[in-house]
Amino acid sequence: MSDIIRRDPRAEWIARNRLHPLHAAMQTQGQASWMGPNGLVRKNPHVTAAGFIGPSGIKRIDRSGTQQGAAGKRSAATEVVQLPLHLIEQPAFYICVVPDMVGGRLSAHDKDLLGLANKLAGSEGAVVAVVFGEDKESAFDTAGVDRLLRIGGDAFDGYAPEARVLALSAVEAQLAPRHWLLPDSRTGGGELGRRLAAKLGERPATRVWQVANEQATGRAGAGREDLVRKVPRLILAAAECAEPVSETRHEARALDLSTKIAHSLPRIEDLGPVAVDPAQIPMAEAEFILSGGNGVKDWNLFHQAAVALGATEGASRVAVDDGFMPRNRQVGATGTWVTARVYLAVGISGAIQHLQGIGACDKVVAINMDPGCDMIKRADLSVIGDSGAVLAALIELASQYRQGGARDAA
Numbered sequence: 001m002s003d004i005i006r007r008d009p010r011a012e013w014i015a016r017n018r019l020h021p022l023h024a025a026m027q028t029q030g031q032a033s034w035m036g037p038n039g040l041v042r043k044n045p046h047v048t049a050a051g052f053i054g055p056s057g058i059k060r061i062d063r064s065g066t067q068q069g070a071a072g073k074r075s076a077a078t079e080v081v082q083l084p085l086h087l088i089e090q091p092a093f094y095i096c097v098v099p100d101m102v103g104g105r106l107s108a109h110d111k112d113l114l115g116l117a118n119k120l121a122g123s124e125g126a127v128v129a130v131v132f133g134e135d136k137e138s139a140f141d142t143a144g145v146d147r148l149l150r151i152g153g154d155a156f157d158g159y160a161p162e163a164r165v166l167a168l169s170a171v172e173a174q175l176a177p178r179h180w181l182l183p184d185s186r187t188g189g190g191e192l193g194r195r196l197a198a199k200l201g202e203r204p205a206t207r208v209w210q211v212a213n214e215q216a217t218g219r220a221g222a223g224r225e226d227l228v229r230k231v232p233r234l235i236l237a238a239a240e241c242a243e244p245v246s247e248t249r250h251e252a253r254a255l256d257l258s259t260k261i262a263h264s265l266p267r268i269e270d271l272g273p274v275a276v277d278p279a280q281i282p283m284a285e286a287e288f289i290l291s292g293g294n295g296v297k298d299w300n301l302f303h304q305a306a307v308a309l310g311a312t313e314g315a316s317r318v319a320v321d322d323g324f325m326p327r328n329r330q331v332g333a334t335g336t337w338v339t340a341r342v343y344l345a346v347g348i349s350g351a352i353q354h355l356q357g358i359g360a361c362d363k364v365v366a367i368n369m370d371p372g373c374d375m376i377k378r379a380d381l382s383v384i385g386d387s388g389a390v391l392a393a394l395i396e397l398a399s400q401y402r403q404g405g406a407r408d409a410a
Contacts, residue, residue: 086248088146091126096177097145098168099129100187102287103341104136106143108360109183109239114144116211116235116242117181121146125178128255130171132156132164140252144245147255155263158270161188165195166262172200174259177233184208184236186285193236204234209241239339239360278312283331286312289340289361291331294318295347295368298388302346305391308398314338316348332357347387350375367391 095117099110106114117127126146131137133156140148149171155163171177180196183189184207197204205216211231219238220227283289290306291314292299306313315325317332331338333353343361348354350366350373358364358378366379367390376382383390 083142083247083249086146086250088124088126088251091146092124093121093126094128094147094175094177095121095125095179095181096128096130096168096171096175097181098189098192099131100183100185100189101131101135101137102187104134105362106137106139107183107187107341108244108339108362109185111143111244112239112241113181113183113237115244116237117179118144118245119211119242120179120181120231127250128171128175128177129252130168132167141249142245144248144250145252146250148252149255149257151257151261155266158272159188159268160266160270161192161195162264162266162268164192165199166264167257168192168196169199170257170259170261174257179231180234182234182236184238190236193234197234200234202234203232204236205229205232206236208235208237211235211241278306278310281312283312283314283329283336283338286314286338287341288312288344289314289331289338289342290344290346291315291348292319292325292346293348294322295349295387296324297347298391299324301388301391301395305395308395309344311344312340314343316354317351345375345379346391348375349373350378 097113097117099106099113101107101110114127114129121127127144128147128149129140129145130149130151132151134152135150151167156167180193180200180202182193182196184193193204205218207218207220208216209219210217214231215228216231216235218227219225278286278288288309288311290302290309290311292302293316296302296319303313305311313325313329314331314336315329317330317334319325320327320330320335328336330336331354332351333356335357337357337360339360340358341362342365343358343363344365344367345358346367348366349368349370352374355374355378363381364379365381365383366375367383367385367387368376369384369386370376371382371384376384
C-alpha cells in the first residue's frame with residue numbers, strides 16, 4: 001500500500017531561498033545537508049570539513065570558502081589515500097545496477113546509484129554493474145562495483161532498448177538479483193527500466209530519491225508530493241538518491257554471462273543522433289556548458305568559442321547582473337542547478353552559490369588569472385591565463401580538429 005505525503009510549497013521555497021529573511025530559521029544548526037529544489041538531498045558546504053576523501057580515494061580541498069582568508073595560499077595539492085578493500089567472495093545475493101554510462105564513463109547519477117546499491121547490499125550482498133558495449137571507465141572499483149558484467153555486440157550499440165531488455169532477462173535468469181537499480185534519467189535508464197519492469201512483470205518505484213527503513217520514497221504530483229512504498233525489486237532512482245561510495249574500494253571482478261541471450265527481429269531502427277543547436281538546450285539538460293563570469297572581457301569572443309566548441313552558454317550572477325547574459329543563463333543556487341558532464345568556467349571566481357549549482361557536474365575546467373580562487377580549487381583541470389588568449393586558442397584548435405576530420409573523411 002502506498003502512502004502519499006503532501007508538501008508545503010511555501011515552506012520548501014523559503015528553505016531553498018537563501019535571501020529570504022526566514023531562511024535561517026528553516027535550517028537546522030550545523031546541518032550537513034538539506035532538501036534541494038527537486039526534493040534531492042544537497043550537501044551543506046558551510047559545515048564541510050577542511051578536507052574530505054573523494055570517490056577516487058583522493059583527499060579533496062574544502063570548497064566552502066573557509067580557506068579564503070589564507071592570503072591566497074593553497075593547501076597541498078592532493079594526497080593519494082589507499083582505501084580499504086571490500087571483498088565479497090560468496091555473496092548471499094546480488095544487486096544489479098545498469099548505469100547509463102554516457103560517453104563510456106560513469107556519470108555522477110550512476111555513482112549515486114551505485115552508492116544506493118551498496119547500501120542495499122550491506123555486508124553480505126554483491127553489487128553487479130551491467131555495462132553494454134565498450135567503455136572508458138577505469139574507476140569501477142572506487143565507485144562500489146563488486147562484479148562487472150560486460151555485454152558486447154553490435155546488437156546492443158546505439159539505441160537498442162529491445163535487445164538490451166533481452167540481455168537483462170538473461171542476467172535475471174542467471175543471477176536472480178534481489179534488486180534491479182537503474183537511473184531514472186533521460187539518457188536511457190528511465191526507458192530501459194520501464195521496459196525491463198514490463199518484461200519481468202514487476203511494478204517499479206520511479207523517481208526514487210530516498211531508500212530507508214525498507215521503504216522507497218519517490219517524487220509524484222509534479223514534484224509536490226512524496227510517494228512512499230515498500231522497497232520493490234526494481235528501482236528507478238533520481239540523481240543524489242544516495243551518497244556515492246567514497247570510503248572503500250571494491251574488487252570489480254569480471255563476471256561472465258553463461259545464460260544464452262534470446263534474439264528477436266528488432267522493431268526499432270537507430271538512424272543515429274540528430275544535430276541540435278546547443279543554444280536551444282536548457283542548461284539543466286546540457287552536457288557541455290561554457291560559462292562566463294566577470295573575468296571575460298571580450299563577450300563576442302566568448303560567443304564565438306561557444307559556437308566553435310558546440311557548448312551551451314551559461315554565466316555567473318555577476319555577468320548576468322551586468323547585462324552580458326540573459327537571466328535564464330545564470331548558473332548557481334540562485335539560478336539553475338546544472339549536471340553537465342563538462343563545465344568550462346571562464347573568468348568565474350567561484351562564489352558559494354555558484355559552486356552549489358555545479359556540484360553535480362562530472363568534470364569542471366577553470367580558466368582564471370587568480371590561482372587561489374575557489375573555482376580553481378574546485379576544478380578538475382585548471383588553466384591560469386588570460387581568458388581571451390585561451391578562448392582564441394580553443395577556437396583555433398576546434399577549427400583545426402574539424403578540418404582534419406573533414407579531410408580524413410574525404
